[in-house]
Amino acid sequence: MTARNSTGSRGLVWLRRDLRVHDHHALRMAVKACQEVWVAFVFDTDILSYLLERDLNKDRRVDFIWQSLQELDAELRAKGGGLIVRHGKAVEIIPQLAKELGVQAVFTNKDYEPAAIERDRIVSLALESSEIAFHGYKDQVIFEHQEVLTGQGGVFSVFTPYKNAWLKKLQATDLDAHAVNLDSGRFASIPKSLDLPMPSLSSMGFESTGIQSYLPTGMSGASQLFEEFAGRIDHYHATRDYPSVKGPSYLSVHSRFGTISIRALVREAHQRMLAGSMGATIWLSELIWRDFYFMILSNHPRLAPSVSKKTLLHGTAGHESFKPDYDKIVWESGPKAQKLFKAWCEGKTGYPLVDAAMHQLNQSGYMHNRLRMVVACFLIKDLGIDWRWGEQYFADHLNDFDFAANNGGWQWASSSGCDAQPYFRIFNPITQSEKFDAEGKFIKKYLPQLSKLSKKTIHAPWLAGDIELEIAGIRLGRDYPLPIVQHDEARKNTLIRYSVVKKESL
Numbered sequence: 001m002t003a004r005n006s007t008g009s010r011g012l013v014w015l016r017r018d019l020r021v022h023d024h025h026a027l028r029m030a031v032k033a034c035q036e037v038w039v040a041f042v043f044d045t046d047i048l049s050y051l052l053e054r055d056l057n058k059d060r061r062v063d064f065i066w067q068s069l070q071e072l073d074a075e076l077r078a079k080g081g082g083l084i085v086r087h088g089k090a091v092e093i094i095p096q097l098a099k100e101l102g103v104q105a106v107f108t109n110k111d112y113e114p115a116a117i118e119r120d121r122i123v124s125l126a127l128e129s130s131e132i133a134f135h136g137y138k139d140q141v142i143f144e145h146q147e148v149l150t151g152q153g154g155v156f157s158v159f160t161p162y163k164n165a166w167l168k169k170l171q172a173t174d175l176d177a178h179a180v181n182l183d184s185g186r187f188a189s190i191p192k193s194l195d196l197p198m199p200s201l202s203s204m205g206f207e208s209t210g211i212q213s214y215l216p217t218g219m220s221g222a223s224q225l226f227e228e229f230a231g232r233i234d235h236y237h238a239t240r241d242y243p244s245v246k247g248p249s250y251l252s253v254h255s256r257f258g259t260i261s262i263r264a265l266v267r268e269a270h271q272r273m274l275a276g277s278m279g280a281t282i283w284l285s286e287l288i289w290r291d292f293y294f295m296i297l298s299n300h301p302r303l304a305p306s307v308s309k310k311t312l313l314h315g316t317a318g319h320e321s322f323k324p325d326y327d328k329i330v331w332e333s334g335p336k337a338q339k340l341f342k343a344w345c346e347g348k349t350g351y352p353l354v355d356a357a358m359h360q361l362n363q364s365g366y367m368h369n370r371l372r373m374v375v376a377c378f379l380i381k382d383l384g385i386d387w388r389w390g391e392q393y394f395a396d397h398l399n400d401f402d403f404a405a406n407n408g409g410w411q412w413a414s415s416s417g418c419d420a421q422p423y424f425r426i427f428n429p430i431t432q433s434e435k436f437d438a439e440g441k442f443i444k445k446y447l448p449q450l451s452k453l454s455k456k457t458i459h460a461p462w463l464a465g466d467i468e469l470e471i472a473g474i475r476l477g478r479d480y481p482l483p484i485v486q487h488d489e490a491r492k493n494t495l496i497r498y499s500v501v502k503k504e505s506l
């Protein structure tokens, strides 16, 4: 990635998914190497135009970034610099800005998605033609690409041995912070001609979503959530599967946009694990899943849509299963499939846990991990819909959408992934509900019309007697849908559908 191996006295740090000033590899290197450092972020129209084409002008991620940049700018201005924010094509703006600032090098933290790698290649070439170096540093993962390999030197495709090798390789230095000397006096003020106001959301075609009212944004928001989670991390193993309990960290959006350093999270988890915390041990495992899926994508770029397609960073259409045989499966199609998919998207399947989960996603951009598994399995194995449709819907709506983790999660649910559940494992949406939302608290929060049902019938309202329904004020088909499929029948159909891959999977 380094076009020329020089740094020079002036440097530009280009932020992408690392919106912070602390423990930041590229920023640290720039401050160490250069006398004058500028910091820039581009609202890249190669990504944003794709969102607008899909009518996602009320996009919480764009708002989250926008809010987080305000804080970052204030922080940099307090240190004598400021954040240069532009709206346009990053592949053109960054080389242009680098020339205007007269820098010798552009510093970035590496991005592992194929489309981002291609973007960086184009930027690097443009910089090279102006004799400007382009440096990329590992920052968003602990171990990248092929740093953790099997004993035979191969790439892992199963999580548990990967995790064991990952833990074995881990040294304290892997978790050292890339501390940035913010008081070095090296943050240069932005030249007047380049010090433009930050583009407003509306000037870029987006609307405010009010995300900051329920999700703390920026570095301070991440620290707040992390501090709160530190108080419950030791119980994580016992609470993490229950969506009505405040069990998980809710930090995924922050690690997605780098408002907190992954090293800080892993350091905390690892230290607590060594001190005997079961909760921290399990949480660390989740963070290793994150590295695992980055590693899988980095070694199997065919999992992402072709970069030559217009779909760039957010596209998911038409890409391959990890296990190619699974692309032989014939999914439902036509108006019936569209109708079933619409009901799933809108939380109108008649299965309360599935519907409540979809409402959580649609209202907040977050969905609890257990529920992601339940709704994904329901879409694929109860409704017979291609997992890519669900993957795309999550890509459009999840605050923490990350191609590697999302693709990994969907391919896990569809059994086509690297370390996926077996094809014959089909979650029963009713027993999942009874087990993980026994009192129906989560369901009631998102489907208040069901709040008068007993904890026995709330998981499957059609099994309630007429009198109970009447007392609860529910008429099925009017106040809440009847189930759109029968689970037992759907299960049988799925086993037939998957018979094309059955032999290969056994």
Ligand SMILES: Cc1cc2nc3c(=O)[nH]c(=O)nc-3n(C[C@H](O)[C@H](O)[C@H](O)COP(=O)(O)OP(=O)(O)OC[C@H]3O[C@@H](n4cnc5c(N)ncnc54)[C@H](O)[C@@H]3O)c2cc1C
Residues within 6 Å of the ligand: 240, 248, 249, 250, 251, 252, 253, 255, 256, 283, 286, 287, 289, 290, 291, 293, 367, 368, 369, 370, 372, 373, 376, 394, 398, 400, 401, 402, 403, 405, 406, 407, 408, 409, 410, 413
């Ligand atoms: C179908 C499906 C789609 C998913 N899509 C995404 C996605 O787009 N982006 C995303 O970050 N996670 C995704 N996940 C993983 C997981 O559901 C979320 O990371 C988690 O729910 C985020 O909430 P949290 O931060 O409170 O998690 P916590 O339980 O606190 O977990 C801590 C961190 O570990 C990481 N993590 C946890 N589980 C996984 C996992 N299975 N794979 C990779 N990283 C993990 C996340 O960074 C998370 O913040 C998906 C899972 C499924 C089943």
